[in-house]
Amino acid sequence: MNVIRLEDLSWKSIFNSMAAWLHDCDKAHMGCPRVDEPALPTRVLDLGESDTCEKIKLHISVPLQHGRYVALSYCWGGPQQMTTTTTTIDSMIAGIALNSVPKTIRDAIQVTKKLGIRYLWIDSLCIIQDAGYDKLSEIASMGDIYKNSTVTIAASSTESVFEGFLDDKIPWDICRLPLYLDEDSSGTIHFAQQTKWSARDQRLFTRGWAFQEFMLSPRVILFDDVQPTWHCYSESFRALVPGYIDYNHPEKLTFGSILESRRHSTYKGGRSRLWATLINEYSSRDLTFFEDRLPAISGIAMEFSLLWEDDYIAGYWKSDLPLQLA
Incomplete structure (x- = not known):
């Protein structure tokens, strides 16, 4: 009590x-x-x-x-x-x-x-x-x-x-x-x-x-x-x-955890798992307009792009593209 x-x-x-x-x-x-x-x-x-x-x-x-x-x-x-x-x-x-x-x-x-x-x-x-x-x-x-x-x-x-x-x-x-x-x-x-x-x-x-x-x-x-x-x-x-x-x-993933993700940036497996966790949560949500799927997460992608020094390609990452496409 x-x-x-x-x-x-x-x-x-x-x-x-x-x-x-x-x-x-x-x-x-x-x-x-x-x-x-x-x-x-x-x-x-x-x-x-x-x-x-x-x-x-x-x-x-x-x-x-x-x-x-x-x-x-x-x-x-x-x-x-x-x-x-x-x-x-x-x-x-x-x-x-x-x-x-x-x-x-x-x-x-x-x-x-x-x-x-x-x-x-x-x-x-x-x-x-x-x-x-x-x-x-x-x-x-x-x-x-x-x-x-x-x-x-x-x-x-x-x-x-x-x-x-x-x-x-x-x-x-x-x-x-x-x-x-x-x-x-x-x-x-x-x-x-x-x-x-x-x-x-x-x-x-x-x-x-x-x-x-x-x-x-x-x-x-x-x-x-x-x-x-x-x-x-x-x-x-x-x-x-x-x-x-x-x-x-x-909400478990926040911008604070994005900053913490610097420790994952040295190996692709950690980055892929972190991104997959984020996308799984995001994909479970509703959007009124189908065409908003990429714009509604573009700000987060931009932050990861700066932290990882990687190119974001419509939901995937250039350095890890083969693994993510598979």
């Missing part, structure tokens, strides 16, 4: 924990990249400087403009009512009322503001959806977009952009008992049964694009059906508040 303070389960407490974890990761985690200000993606959502701003704007970055930004990983859940297109881009730049955006995006905006970060990248709003040239260019850059983000918000509990992830998904099974310390001091103690839980059935972990988004992000705040958890190179799936859940997450 674990003792839990009820106030630890409040969103105010969780938001404070998010900011504290981000600060500690930047200052104390030697194995994690520093929180710097990379070049901004082509477009980002500008959330404004005020926490009470009721509008956001699509911001077109100027060359060499730098800044911290958050990336969102989520399930579209079908056709989107709000996207950036050649006909809507001007209105997006002029301003978007917060009460008009879908719930998942609105929740992501709230989390980003609580982290003290001004910019947010979301594919449906930062890529011109009906411009083929823009989609090709931005999809080719998605690996870098997630890799260079300050943190990625992973909305794993939602099946569509309209659901949101800051609402309580399940009731907390907590037993409350009175606690008396002396005649003048009393309170309440809370007990919960420690339990195991797997994220394998979360919708986001069945999506092909989300695999690359998770692997390449240096830091992830994961919102699942139980409670928010933190993940970075140094801390794997740590609850943001004290809890009683023993997490079992499906």
Whole structure:
């Protein structure tokens, strides 16, 4: 049995924990990249400087403009009512009322503001959806977009952009008992049964694009059906508040393990097994469009290409081509 303070389960407490974890990761985690200000993606959502701003704007970055930004990983859940297109881009730049955006995006905006970060990248709003040239260019850059983000918000509990992830998904099974310390001091103690839980059935972990988004992000705040958890190179799936859940997450290969794969680069067998493990996991996921099979993993392939100093050829590696084709 674990003792839990009820106030630890409040969103105010969780938001404070998010900011504290981000600060500690930047200052104390030697194995994690520093929180710097990379070049901004082509477009980002500008959330404004005020926490009470009721509008956001699509911001077109100027060359060499730098800044911290958050990336969102989520399930579209079908056709989107709000996207950036050649006909809507001007209105997006002029301003978007917060009460008009879908719930998942609105929740992501709230989390980003609580982290003290001004910019947010979301594919449906930062890529011109009906411009083929823009989609090709931005999809080719998605690996870098997630890799260079300050943190990625992973909305794993939602099946569509309209659901949101800051609402309580399940009731907390907590037993409350009175606690008396002396005649003048009393309170309440809370007990919960420690339990195991797997994220394998979360919708986001069945999506092909989300695999690359998770692997390449240096830091992830994961919102699942139980409670928010933190993940970075140094801390794997740590609850943001004290809890009683023993997490079992499906994501074993991360960018941290890609860096670790340097030790496999001296012999082909190790590299082949590592790549096969990754492809097996990726291939078990769903993609809405068949033609996305290679683009949705191209960012990961680019990282391996740099680490292994090898040529990537449509899912295979030049130095190991005969073995992989067999």
